[in-house]
Amino acid sequence: MPNDRLSTTFAALADPTRRAILARLTAGEATVSELAEPFEMSMPAVSKHLKVLERAGLIERGRQAQWRPCRLETAPLREIDDWLERYRRFWEASFDRLDAYLKNLQREENSSVRKK
Amino acid sequence: MPNDRLSTTFAALADPTRRAILARLTAGEATVSELAEPFEMSMPAVSKHLKVLERAGLIERGRQAQWRPCRLETAPLREIDDWLERYRRFWEASFDRLDAYLKNLQREENSSVRKK
DNA sequence: GCGATATTTAACCAAAAAGTTATTTAACGA
DNA sequence: TCGTTAAATAACTTTTTGGTTAAATATCGC
Secondary structure: OOOHHHHHHHHHHOOOHHHHHHHHHHHOOOOOOHHHHHOOOOHHHHHHHHHHHOOOOOOEEOOOOOOOOOEEEEEHHHHHHHHHHHHHHHHHHHHHHHHHHHHHHHHHHHHHHHHO | OOOHHHHHHHHOOOOOHHHHHHHHHHOOOEOOHHHHOOOOOOOHHHHHHHHHHOOOEEEEEEEOOEEOOOEOOOOHHHHHHHHHHHHHHHHHOHHHHHHHHHHHHHHHHHHHHHHH
16 A cells, blocks of 8 residues: 555556456446446445545546546556566567466466365 | 455555565566565565565565575566556557647646645 | 574554445435 | 435444564574
8 A cells, every 4th residue: 555656556456346447437438326336335335446546547537417427547557558568578588488388387287286 | 355366466566565576586586685685674574575476476486495586477467468458549549648648737737726 | 413594484563455334415306 | 495316425344464573494504
């Protein structure tokens, strides 16, 4: 919960409900009730999730009568994309991919053996 | 704190200490003490951060005598990169960038007016 | 085997996250 | 103005996070 921008953005994205809300908003604006509909949780809970997204700058809210339509704001996602840049070279070379693939295979084998 | 992979990764990245550790590891493997050195916090605290990174699959740890060298693992970052894909079209067209820029200007004007 | 070094684990604490229910605010429509 | 609908806020609870200090574990060098 540090308050620098990147931490706030990552924290906001570290919840599947909030990511689902963002995904829904790629289809266009939606009201709070519409956003809440797919989830088995109370409206105040959704309201809190929206506040987290808003404070992170991932959504903006307008006003139309008693509705507060939400829309997606991608600036913070762009910042994450920029942050990732530094790490891309570690996977973009194809030999790195192969290497990772092999390590992954190995790791999965190990863990399934352990689980037995 | 949900336990799906994306949430775990985002949560791990939502802390500046942990991101600094990852950044350090782009320069190569490092021991726990080496990683701890720049921070004003106890070793156990760093150890906990490393455990969070390890559980997220962002680092792997080896053994050399009494040292546990850590190295970067980028697979989870790749997953974030993939997740971002869906949102890229919202900022990649140049008119979107201009649009965002104008909205931003507007918002800043509004909020400074409100603050007066 | 013993002392030193590197790291983890245990036990604890304060603050924050994520949910609840009940209440309040805001705006509509008749 | 009154009832209804949409949403936010208040007050509260439980769990998680991120830190602490003190103790335990593992491995080296001798």
